[in-house]
Amino acid sequence: xxxxxxxxxxxxxxxxxxxxxxxxxxxxxxxxxxxxxxxxxxxxxxxxxxxxxxxxxxxxxxxxxxxxxxxxxxxxxxxxxxxxxxxxxxxxxxxxxxxxxxxxxxxxxxxxxxxxxxxxxxxxxxxxxxxxxxxxxxxxxxxxxxxxxxxxxxxxxxxxxxxxxxxxxxxxxxxxxxxxxxxxxxxxxxxxxxxxxxxxxxxxxxxxxxxxxxxxxxxxxxxxxxxxxxxxxxxxxxxxxxxxxxxxxxxxxxxxxxxxxxxxxxxxxxxxxxxxxxxxxxxxxxxxxxxxxxxxxxxxxxxxxxxxxxxxxxxxxxxxxxxxxxxxxxxxxxxxxxxxxxxxxxxxxxxxxxxxxxxxxxxxxxxxxxxxxxxxxxxxxxxxxxxxxxxxxxxxxxxxxxxxx
Amino acid sequence: xxxxxxxxxxxxxxxxxxxxxxxxxxxxxxxxxxxxxxxxxxxxxxxxxxxxxxxxxxxxxxxxxxxxxxxxxxxxxxxxxxxxxxxxxxxxxxxxxxxxxxxxxxxxxxxxxxxxxxxxxxxxxxxxxxxxxxxxxxxxxxxxxxxxxxxxxxxxxxxxxxxxxxxxxxxxxxxxxxxxxxxxxxxxxxxxxxxxxxxxxxxxxxxxxxxxxxxxxxxxxxxxxxxxxxxxxxxxxxxxxxxxxxxxxxxxxxxxxxxxxxxxxxxxxxxxxxxxxxxxxxxxxxxxxxxxxxxxxxxxxxxxxxxxxxxxxxxxxxxxxxxxxxxxxxxxxxxxxxxxxxxxxxxxxxxxxxxxxxxxxxxxxxxxxxxxxxxxxxxxxxxxxxxxxxxxxxxxxxxxxxxxx
Numbered sequence: 001x002x003x004x005x006x007x008x009x010x011x012x013x014x015x016x017x018x019x020x021x022x023x024x025x026x027x028x029x030x031x032x033x034x035x036x037x038x039x040x041x042x043x044x045x046x047x048x049x050x051x052x053x054x055x056x057x058x059x060x061x062x063x064x065x066x067x068x069x070x071x072x073x074x075x076x077x078x079x080x081x082x083x084x085x086x087x088x089x090x091x092x093x094x095x096x097x098x099x100x101x102x103x104x105x106x107x108x109x110x111x112x113x114x115x116x117x118x119x120x121x122x123x124x125x126x127x128x129x130x131x132x133x134x135x136x137x138x139x140x141x142x143x144x145x146x147x148x149x150x151x152x153x154x155x156x157x158x159x160x161x162x163x164x165x166x167x168x169x170x171x172x173x174x175x176x177x178x179x180x181x182x183x184x185x186x187x188x189x190x191x192x193x194x195x196x197x198x199x200x201x202x203x204x205x206x207x208x209x210x211x212x213x214x215x216x217x218x219x220x221x222x223x224x225x226x227x228x229x230x231x232x233x234x235x236x237x238x239x240x241x242x243x244x245x246x247x248x249x250x251x252x253x254x255x256x257x258x259x260x261x262x263x264x265x266x267x268x269x270x271x272x273x274x275x276x277x278x279x280x281x282x283x284x285x286x287x288x289x290x291x292x293x294x295x296x297x298x299x300x301x302x303x304x305x306x307x308x309x310x311x312x313x314x315x316x317x318x319x320x321x322x323x324x325x326x327x328x329x330x331x332x333x334x335x336x337x338x339x340x341x342x343x344x345x346x347x348x349x350x351x352x353x354x355x356x357x358x359x360x361x362x363x364x365x366x367x368x369x370x371x372x373x374x375x376x377x378x379x380x381x382x383x384x385x386x387x388x389x390x391x392x393x394x395x396x397x398x399x400x401x402x403x404x405x
Numbered sequence: 406x407x408x409x410x411x412x413x414x415x416x417x418x419x420x421x422x423x424x425x426x427x428x429x430x431x432x433x434x435x436x437x438x439x440x441x442x443x444x445x446x447x448x449x450x451x452x453x454x455x456x457x458x459x460x461x462x463x464x465x466x467x468x469x470x471x472x473x474x475x476x477x478x479x480x481x482x483x484x485x486x487x488x489x490x491x492x493x494x495x496x497x498x499x500x501x502x503x504x505x506x507x508x509x510x511x512x513x514x515x516x517x518x519x520x521x522x523x524x525x526x527x528x529x530x531x532x533x534x535x536x537x538x539x540x541x542x543x544x545x546x547x548x549x550x551x552x553x554x555x556x557x558x559x560x561x562x563x564x565x566x567x568x569x570x571x572x573x574x575x576x577x578x579x580x581x582x583x584x585x586x587x588x589x590x591x592x593x594x595x596x597x598x599x600x601x602x603x604x605x606x607x608x609x610x611x612x613x614x615x616x617x618x619x620x621x622x623x624x625x626x627x628x629x630x631x632x633x634x635x636x637x638x639x640x641x642x643x644x645x646x647x648x649x650x651x652x653x654x655x656x657x658x659x660x661x662x663x664x665x666x667x668x669x670x671x672x673x674x675x676x677x678x679x680x681x682x683x684x685x686x687x688x689x690x691x692x693x694x695x696x697x698x699x700x701x702x703x704x705x706x707x708x709x710x711x712x713x714x715x716x717x718x719x720x721x722x723x724x725x726x727x728x729x730x731x732x733x734x735x736x737x738x739x740x741x742x743x744x745x746x747x748x749x750x751x752x753x754x755x756x757x758x759x760x761x762x763x764x765x766x767x768x769x770x771x772x773x774x775x776x777x778x779x780x781x782x783x784x785x786x787x788x789x790x791x792x793x794x795x796x797x798x799x800x801x802x803x804x805x806x807x808x809x810x
Contacts, residue, residue, distance in 0.1 A: 216645040239733020240621040243766045328644020
């Protein structure tokens with residue numbers, strides 16, 4: 001495995017020789033066991049070619065023996081299948097005040113996980129040193145090695161330039177602007193490193209783990225800020241500059257006189273984020289300091305807290321109604337520290353979306369609280385890596401290395 | 406060429422043998438001439454395989470001879486290139502009160518075109534009979550034959566179910582709901598028939614003809630209605646039910662007391678469409694009956710007309726600011742009968758979008774009037790067909806037929 005930049009693969013990989021063994025492997029990714037003859041038939045490759053590809057895939061560990069097929073006379077032919085436990089991924093969720101580092105296999109199964117308090121504002125070296133240290137410790141504690149690592153996926157709480165994995169003017173991450181996260185991590189762990197913003201990664205984690213059959217999927221995170229991750233036509237959408245899904249500064253009707261930190265009036269985040277709900281309840285005389293206080297009060301039946309959450313839901317619903325008109329998703333998932341716990345918030349969202357959106361777009365629309373919860377980000381970081389390292393081009397490159405080396 | 410349903414190809418074509426000759430052809434689609442040896446090197450295919458593929462592609466006419474390469478001794482090797490003029494497309498734009506039928510080649514070049522008045526409300530048989538008759542006449546008048554037709558692309562002014570090409574409860578198309586457009590047309594012209602809604606097709610036409618380097622592209626049509634077509638990550642986005650881009654019924658702030666035909670208040674279409682602008686100017690005592698009257702008045706410098714168009718632009722801009730936040734396109738194109746002519750409308754759009762959208766998303770954002778103009782739809786209908794018929798799976802299926810037949 002060689003080091004790469006954070007560039008995403010799989011979309012426009014070379015047509016041609018690069019994709020040959022990749023193709024064969026893509027067939028096997030469904031987990032079904034097949035014989036060499038079956039693979040030759042499905043791919044149109046010569047049986048000798050299939051045999052050498054299978055040898056290379058076995059050498060890499062990505063494919064393993066899976067019993068024998070029924071014989072039609074003579075020695076029964078061997079069968080082969082994808083072996084998702086062969087290689088590992090470090091999946092990292094960097095939040096404003098925490099870091100979660102998980103060790104997963106290539107099937108997105110979490111093998112071990114560390115969560116710790118860590119200020120992202122301590123800067124990239126401090127945070128990434130911690131990530132590397134925790135990753136090595138996870139490997140050691142599970143008896144695995146760096147050589148088994150296929151890649152590292154990292155979610156950051158700010159905008160990330162897709163092609164380079166560098167943060168771009170992230171508001172709550174002093175010292176991170178333009179920092180070369182990929183190269184820095186690769187100095188310690190020389191594997192594929194992919195970086196994306198946390199909400200994109202949460203969308204990917206939630207969708208891949210819990211809604212894989214929905215290819216038009218929308219994830220909204222409600223916490224200190226409000227953001228979203230868009231999966232359209234099965235692909236995570238990042239937009240021209242990587243800012244797609246930036247929901248927090250969409251204007252909502254109720255807030256014409258509410259000033260947002262961005263300088264505009266009426267931004268969704270200024271009305272419906274955790275801090276905004278806390279502020280409105282403080283103004284009503286309630287003793288709340290953080291979003292968690294509001295959620296606790298609501299759980300205890302406090303009507304003001306319930307109403308505030310429901311109104312935040314309506315404000316978010318106003319923007320999501322536009323999302324439904326524009327993108328026509330089949331599932332909207334509400335996550336983030338405030339969103340996850342919020343039956344009242346989701347009720348407000350549903351109220352407005354089903355009233356404001358066109359019947360054809362809402363007849364089968366589901367609006368749900370996150371199922372992945374606080375694991376959404378690490379599941380997504382793992383998925384980001386597996387999508388990349390198991391893509392035809394990277395598989396082929398890996399195998400060429402395996403054969404040559 | 407066999408008949409098919411309206412299903413779109415290219416996205417998830419079979420991994421494996423199906424894509425082999427398709428792959429080789431995809432290489433040639435860039436128009437560059439190559440020798441058999443160059444193609445073997447680029448694809449990893451055996452030279453004998455390349456030779457037989459090239460024979461089949463030559464037989465189909467999709468690839469033609471393109472001179473000779475320099476010889477390194479001996480007979481100079483032949484070169485081959487994609488031949489976009491080999492096959493034809495009928496590109497059809499069905500509007501509320503018109504039909505345009507154009508004959509194009511596989512490069513999207515319009516060879517001949519008929520425009521005629523035709524009420525879509527006359528029903529599918531009347532309209533499609535007209536389309537078929539016009540298509541045959543175009544072929545005859547250019548000395549071409551049905552056998553040269555690769556496919557037919559049709560844009561309809563209402564929602565279309567993507568997989569079947571059937572209109573779904575189209576509001577201005579009585580008799581069309583659920584009508585099997587594909588089968589009906591194939592009774593007369595047995596080729597691939599693809600159907601989509603007009604705004605999706607306009608987006609595809611504008612982007613493919615004038616902004617091919619922009620893979621995050623947004624087209625808004627402003628006419629009797631307001632709708633949009635979304636191209637994200639290079640792909641036309643249709644959403645879970647084919648209603649993506651339905652911009653007309655997004656709520657805007659100014660219209661809280663304006664009732665829309667859909668039953669909701671404050672829909673963009675009720676405030677900023679051609680009829681809405683006409684209505685507001687009538688209320689001011691102006692003698693206007695149609696959108697064209699407003700545009701004429703504005704061109705003559707009438708301040709009320711100019712202000713009404715600019716305000717419509719601001720309303721549209723309010724929704725487009727949300728689009729920019731959500732989708733981060735690098736180009737927004739304004740088209741449709743009102744949008745095309747509207748420097749005042751576009752000025753209003755720019756005013757709001759650049760004020761309301763985040764700096765990172767607008768630093769390189771362009772907001773332009775349509776360049777394709779009234780040809781956007783036929784260009785898009787042509788592109789819809791070529792994307793399909795030149796996709797690896799369909800090329801391979803076509804060649805198998807060519808070889809077998």
